[in-house]
Amino acid sequence: MTQPQEIPLSSLQPGEAxxxxxxxxxxxxxxxxxxxxxxxxxxxxVEKLAPMGDPMELVIKGYHLSLRREESSxxxxxxxxx
Amino acid sequence: xxxxxVSIALAGxxxxxxxxxxxxxxxxxxxxxxxxxVTVEKRSGVFTAGDVRFExxxxxxxxxLSARSEDERIAAHHLGQGEVDLILNVLDASNLERNLFxxxxxxxxxxxxxxxxxxxxxxxxxxxxxxxxxxETLLGGPVVPTVGNREEGIAALKDTLASVVTGADTKLRHxxxxxxxxxxxxxxxxxxxxxxxxxxxxxxxxxxxxxxxLEGGAEAAELAEASxxxxxxxxxVEKSRTFLEAHLGNDTAGLIAEHRYGFAHGLVAEAVKxxxxxxxxxxxxxxxxxxxxxxxxxxFIVVLALIYTLSFVVGQYPQDWIGMGFSALSSFLAAHxxxxxxxxxxxxxxIPGVSAVMVFLPVIMILMGCISFLEDxxxxxxxxxxxxxxxxxxxxxxxxxxxxxxGSGCNVPAIQATRTIESRQDRLITILVTPLVSCSAxxxxxxxxAGTFFKPLYAGLAILAMHVLGFGLAMIMGRLLRSTLFSGxxxxxxxxxxxxxxxVMRTTAIHMWDKAKVFLTRAGTTIFAGATLxxxxxRYPGIxxxxxxxxxxxxxxxxxxxxxxxxxxxVQLRDLELVHEGNIVNTSLAxxxxxxxxxxxxxxxxxxxxxQEAWKDVIALTAGFVAKEIVVSTMAVIYQSxxxxxxxxxxxxxxxxxxxxxxxxxxxxxxxxxFTLIYTPCLGTVSMIRxxxxxxxxxxxxxxxxxxxxxSLSWATVAIGRMMGFA
Numbered sequence: 077m078t079q080p081q082e083i084p085l086s087s088l089q090p091g092e093a094x095x096x097x098x099x100x101x102x103x104x105x106x107x108x109x110x111x112x113x114x115x116x117x118x119x120x121x122v123e124k125l126a127p128m129g130d131p132m133e134l135v136i137k138g139y140h141l142s143l144r145r146e147e148s149s150x151x152x153x154x155x156x157x158x
Numbered sequence: 159x160x161x162x163x164v165s166i167a168l169a170g171x172x173x174x175x176x177x178x179x180x181x182x183x184x185x186x187x188x189x190x191x192x193x194x195x196v197t198v199e200k201r202s203g204v205f206t207a208g209d210v211r212f213e214x215x216x217x218x219x220x221x222x223l224s225a226r227s228e229d230e231r232i233a234a235h236h237l238g239q240g241e242v243d244l245i246l247n248v249l250d251a252s253n254l255e256r257n258l259f260x261x262x263x264x265x266x267x268x269x270x271x272x273x274x275x276x277x278x279x280x281x282x283x284x285x286x287x288x289x290x291x292x293x294e295t296l297l298g299g300p301v302v303p304t305v306g307n308r309e310e311g312i313a314a315l316k317d318t319l320a321s322v323v324t325g326a327d328t329k330l331r332h333x334x335x336x337x338x339x340x341x342x343x344x345x346x347x348x349x350x351x352x353x354x355x356x357x358x359x360x361x362x363x364x365x366x367x368x369x370x371x372l373e374g375g376a377e378a379a380e381l382a383e384a385s386x387x388x389x390x391x392x393x394x395v396e397k398s399r400t401f402l403e404a405h406l407g408n409d410t411a412g413l414i415a416e417h418r419y420g421f422a423h424g425l426v427a428e429a430v431k432x433x434x435x436x437x438x439x440x441x442x443x444x445x446x447x448x449x450x451x452x453x454x455x456x457x458f459i460v461v462l463a464l465i466y467t468l469s470f471v472v473g474q475y476p477q478d479w480i481g482m483g484f485s486a487l488s489s490f491l492a493a494h495x496x497x498x499x500x501x502x503x504x505x506x507x508x509i510p511g512v513s514a515v516m517v518f519l520p521v522i523m524i525l526m527g528c529i530s531f532l533e534d535x536x537x538x539x540x541x542x543x544x545x546x547x548x549x550x551x552x553x554x555x556x557x558x559x560x561x562x563x564x565g566s567g568c569n570v571p572a573i574q575a576t577r578t579i580e581s582r583q584d585r586l587i588t589i590l591v592t593p594l595v596s597c598s599a600x601x602x603x604x605x606x607x608a609g610t611f612f613k614p615l616y617a618g619l620a621i622l623a624m625h626v627l628g629f630g631l632a633m634i635m636g637r638l639l640r641s642t643l644f645s646g647x648x649x650x651x652x653x654x655x656x657x658x659x660x661x662v663m664r665t666t667a668i669h670m671w672d673k674a675k676v677f678l679t680r681a682g683t684t685i686f687a688g689a690t691l692x693x694x695x696x697r698y699p700g701i702x703x704x705x706x707x708x709x710x711x712x713x714x715x716x717x718x719x720x721x722x723x724x725x726x727x728x729v730q731l732r733d734l735e736l737v738h739e740g741n742i743v744n745t746s747l748a749x750x751x752x753x754x755x756x757x758x759x760x761x762x763x764x765x766x767x768x769x770q771e772a773w774k775d776v777i778a779l780t781a782g783f784v785a786k787e788i789v790v791s792t793m794a795v796i797y798q799s800x801x802x803x804x805x806x807x808x809x810x811x812x813x814x815x816x817x818x819x820x821x822x823x824x825x826x827x828x829x830x831x832x833f834t835l836i837y838t839p840c841l842g843t844v845s846m847i848r849x850x851x852x853x854x855x856x857x858x859x860x861x862x863x864x865x866x867x868x869x870s871l872s873w874a875t876v877a878i879g880r881m882m883g884f885a
Contacts (some may be wrong), residue, residue: 098408105410107222107226108226111222111653113255115412116416118419124449124451126544126547129547130547130550131651139253140445140654140656141548141655141706142652142654147831148167
């Protein structure tokens with residue numbers, strides 16, 4: 077068994093999926109992300125990037141959400157092995 | 159019948175169809191206002207079911223009650239009040255798990271809750287099957303399936319509400335959310351500490367307060383701060399946090415969120431069956447096109463062009479009709495009433511004032527209709543998604559783009575349109591910079607001035623430059639405000655992209671009418687008062703001068719007696735009238751103020767001190783405060799020449815006079831245009847800023863920075879221009 081690979085959500089590519097490990101942001105942003113479903117073990121999939129490369133669109137808990145790079149880089153995920 | 163209506167609070171996530179449900183429940187009997195102290199819309203209405211009268215308040219849509227945003231604070235505060243008898247929790251049936259997160263918080267309030275599973279048709283289309291009896295058991299309250307936009311299930315919902323109130327419904331039970339052994343232990347310890355303060359313990363349920371304190375909710379923290387048991391409570395919060403973090407390897411906010419989602423997930427697992435493979439949704443296909451890497455932006459531009467055309471080109475027709483109607487009324491009255499102060503008040507003060515308000519109505523209604531329609535379809539969130547990167551660089555939000563662009567038609571509805579921006583900070587910045595965007599009223603001033611002082615090609619370039627300058631300044635000011643007055647942490651851009659839906663036309667129509675009403679009552683009264691004041695300043699004391707009036711009457715009679723063709727007579731009479739009005743205006747209070755203020759403006763409009771009549775600019779610009787296009791008609795009066803060109807001539811008499819007599823040079827004319835662009839938003843915009851920003855302070859700030867910025871830029875233009883050898 078290898079160590080879980082820990083990468084920021086912002087480095088997942090469109091089409092790739094992953095599982096939330098933890099949210100490193102603090103304060104109100106952290107609370108908001110938790111409320112929107114970024115809790116340990118939550119599965120997500122990156123749908124696409126906006127035409128100018130930021131923000132990203134992803135699916136979590138069965139709904140679509142967009143995040144700026146500023147926020148998505150504070151979420152650590154384990155990429156799902158394809 | 160009950161004497162006092164049963165008070166219901168309608169709570170739910172954004173995009174769950176709450177407002178449509180509210181409209182279906184209350185029909186037209188609703189009232190729109192603001193929540194006290196803030197500029198978040200408050201909608202309330204009444205309806206009856208069986209023998210019970212209900213009063214329902216539509217809370218702002220929110221994902222949680224942690225009271226971090228203005229919307230959440232309002233919702234949490236209202237729900238905590240003793241006046242709420244019953245909570246109606248609207249859930250999007252096709253997105254149940256996320257919607258149930260808010261429910262876990264509502265359950266802790268200890269109030270009876272009726273659940274609405276809205277958008278059942280969407281859920282069915284996606285092949286999601288929901289076991290309603292199981293859900294009722296697990297949630298401890300009646301669950302009513304509805305399709306709000308087709309008004310399905312509304313009758314059943316009303317029956318359920320009535321039976322809950324009369325006690326006929328037996329499904330109500332209190333369901334606690336399971337927080338696990340460790341967390342529960344800490345919650346109970348904290349509850350014991352809070353319980354020492356009886357006053358505090360009565361404001362909210364203990365469990366709610368304890369959870370909010372552990373999570374760091376603002377509302378609960380304020381309550382604890384005011385308590386006499388503050389020290390003990392805060393010490394226990396710290397102790398619990400330290401214990402939980404050490405034992406469970408996550409901070410308390412994370413733990414609480416995990417358990418809440420655990421509850422929601424468990425519920426969905428028990429009561430909801432998802433299909434093995436979801437059928438390809440139309441949303442997915444549509445989204446692939448509308449937010450496409452290459453096509454997304456061009457499609458967005460087309461959508462914008464459509465809205466713009468509909469609002470400002472098509473809307474121009476009813477606007478013109480209203481304007482013509484009022485000026486016909488005004489000339490009718492002028493012709494039939496005896497000349498005098500009262501007639502002038504009516505024809506030059508009141509009627510143009512009312513007209514200046516009414517002409518906005520078609521544009522506001524169409525634009526607000528379009529924006530409400532786009533929001534309800536779900537495209538507005540995509541537009542923000544597409545534009546966010548560019549707007550973020552300028553210190554703004556993706557949703558700021560549409561209001562800014564619409565500002566180039568008219569600033570007033572553009573500022574109303576900023577309501578779509580959730581974060582107060584982002585909204586305020588957008589409101590404060592929108593007036594810099596050059597609107598169509600200012601265009602009329604540029605056309606006259608540029609047409610007078612520049613060759614056609616340069617005139618076109620100068621007018622274009624004004625628009626570019628307006629946008630550029632809006633972006634620079636956006637960045638500047640972000641890094642100075644609003645330098646706090648960026649509000650997170652965590653935006654749901656809801657499924658595409660067909661909006662309900664009724665909702666759009668109600669929205670249009672509500673916005674029109676707001677404009678008429680709030681902005682309308684201010685514009686009207688301002689127009690009357692400007693009339694007073696620019697007519698007195700000359701209008702009360704009997705000698706002047708007598709002389710004018712004599713001149714008119716002399717022309718009438720002349721033996722010349724009718725149309726020549728009309729021209730001469732019109733010229734006489736302009737001269738007469740000019741005599742009044744040029745000796746008015748406004749003119750006196752103009753002469754006093756002139757020294758402040760001479761560095762920009764009269765750098766060499768050649769101009770005898772620079773004070774006339776002040777009158778025109780003061781009048782332009784009511785509405786910028788009035789600058790032109792006022793100039794016609796003060797320079798005593800008609801703004802309508804004679805047949806076969808390129809320049810109107812006003813333009814000829816300006817060129818020959820005003821003393822403006824191409825350089826100072828350019829400075830005049832720049833000043834007109836920036837110096838202050840018009841009255842309608844100012845009063846809308848007051849309403850949407852929530853204070854006269856911000857409205858005053860916009861006027862003040864406009865004056866300073868406008869003066870500085872005009873001065874810089876003149877100074878640099880003169881250095882380069884222009885006059």
